[in-house]
Amino acid sequence: MTTTELETLSPPIGARCTDVLSDTLEGYAGIESVEFDLESGQLKATFDQRIISNESALQVINKAGEIAATRVGQCVAKAEHGHAACAGCAGQMGEMLVAQYQAAATLPIANIQGGVIEASLNQPHLAEGEISIAQASLSGNKIAETKKIDFSIAQEKKEVALTILTLLTALVAFIGTRNGMPTLTIAILYGVAYVAGGWYGVQASLDALREKTINVDLLMILAAIGAALIGQPAEGAILLFLFSLSNTLQSYAMDRSRKAIEKLLDLRPATATLKRGEKWIDVPIDELLLGDTVIVRPGERFPIDGSVTHGQSEVDQAAITGESVPVHKDVDDKVFAGTVNGTGALEIKVTRLAKDTTLARIVQMVEDAQSTKAQTQRMLDDFEQVYAIIVLAAAALLIVVPYFLLGEAFQPVFYRAMTWLVVASPCALVISTPASFLSAIANGARNGVLFKGGVHLEKTATLKVLAFDKTGTLTHGMPKITALIPLSNLDEDELLRLTAALEARSEHPLARSIVRSAHERDLNLPLSTSFRSVPGQGVEGKVEGKTLWIGNERLFEERGVAIPADVLSRARAIEDEGQTVMYAYSAPEFLGLVAVADTLREDAVEMIKALKVAGIERVVMLTGDNPRVAAKIAERAGVDEYHANLLPQDKVTVLKTLQNKYGPVAMVGDGVNDAPSLATADIGIAMGGAGTDVAIETADVVLMSDDLQKIPFAIGLARRAKKVVWQNLVFALAVIVLLVVSAFGANLALPLGVIGHEGSTVLVVLNGLRLLGYKG
Known part of the structure; x- marks a missing residue:
């Protein structure tokens, strides 16, 4: 028995807080008793080290403190924060707690440093049924995630609204121009169309200029403003509408790839059925601790990663591994969050926290991968900067040379330059690679x-x-012993007992096959000491006081130990049958040969x-x-x-x-x-x-x-993605060439140039999305 003391709660805890903590802690196996010092806020827990380790006990106590803190007002609730906490996060926490849990309006948020957020709940009247404030309310990470999702949805709605507003105001202004509408009204309508259509473009342009770069958005905005300056506001409004529509469609299409991965997290249940003492209770998965026991009934999804402690079943692991056939699970087998249990009930021991499950890590990895640029994409990004400068410089020359040097009329010269800005922009070229690779990465993960x-x-x-x-x-990596050949006064069981005792310390598949065979024969294995693994050769150590070597020929060659000719001959005969031979040696003699075979998949x-x-x-x-x-x-x-x-x-x-x-x-x-x-x-x-x-x-x-x-x-999949990227690049370049030639050879109208430009951009994105359906 071991006693540990922890200061986990401050300010001084109240009686109601101690009741909640006692109920929570004493339900865990191994926690014998819990005592509180109400004045100092100190907690003393006595636990049995044979059942629960020091580390696990500390984890349990800290977690219980968080749970109690969220139930009772006069505790301090603490939550881990993955990044530096910010005042905005604190403010949002306060609003959420006030709105959802009737906490006092003057709720103080303190100690927003070091990745820990503390929130004192000044409302001691929470109902007993309100078990806890969810981690989503307390964790900065979860708040950030919620804000991100909400922002994404709001962003999409805003983009659609602004695009529709651009179209309606431009259309009304255009019709009004031909039907005697007051000039001021028309100007206001076009002004609204320009603001709505260029809202995100202006922001992106300013951000780029602050970073001393030029992007496609700037070219579009300049072309639209130029159209207005020469008395063609309708064409500028059409440009901005089509540009806004194109960006909205791109966002929607690209978001499909991202959501294909984010939906994986939806496979994970929000709660788990946890064993607490002799009872089974439903708890949020974020409250699960390492070592907890969870039951998963037939047909349910696994809420957490773990290992089976009781029961047998077939598990559909397609969401994680892509396997189409359910996998049999027995005691000690691993299971993963998000997979589906078959016909048998399984009790599992939690081996990973909710934030560290294989499913969560897959999603995080894919999100990271999708933000990592391929070499082709980096080259195009560099090309975009140089190209955009060339386009702007060429637009300036297209105005200066014909107007100032050749004496052409200003309006057609300026109009042609604005058309050039649009048709020469490399939108489709730049988006061709990320659209394809993002979709391929998402498909692969699924x-x-x-x-x-x-x-x-x-x-x-x-x-x-x-x-x-x-x-x-x-x-298969599951070799089996095919022969045990004693070479001294040992029998097969004794040879297996000694070799398995030493190999029990090794992680090599051949070593595991020896240990497995020893367990199948119910042999008692002594402890080995001075163990050392020799990569590519074997192992050495002491068993029952004697030095023992087990390995291949090279192990003995490098130690200057000659293998007798008769022993070598017997080993060669076994190897000729495709089996692996390990030599067991304890000076001055070879104890025997262990033959194993591993079959081809x-x-x-x-x-x-x-x-x-x-x-x-x-x-x-x-x-x-x-x-x-x-x-x-x-x-x-x-x-x-x-x-x-x-x-x-x-x-x-x-x-x-x-x-x-x-x-x-x-x-x-x-x-x-x-x-x-x-x-x-x-x-x-x-x-x-x-x-x-x-x-x-x-x-x-x-x-x-x-x-x-x-x-x-x-x-x-990788080769198909490369092929699609090249399709997009060739198509995008061809469209640019065609539009540029049309602009100068056939006086292409600005709206038609916009349609060609934005249409090609949407088409390359949609072509990239085809990779989501690749099946091999």
């Missing part, structure tokens, strides 16, 4: 393929070679064929296994070449050789043992990312499931 950014999507489209790690990638052969069809020139297998085993697996898989007996640094060397010989190379691995290779390759692809944090962090492309068919899908 199908269990995460591109870490547009630059990685673009590189994936250029791949020439794919290199695969063997174990766990081309094979059923879909590996089809996947490699699909890669060839997709245009991949070379498929390579890299492994630390011996050449005999590697040759058997390579032959069955149909790879072009293989490299065996590789250490992690050797794989890096092979990848560099492939890059120099063939061009861009991708490495496919598990994201843990292959981290150096993933970093060296042009594109690192990690499989099974839904279950590993390392895979999500290290790779450029993450496959959320172990489905090999997702690799040809990812490459096909």
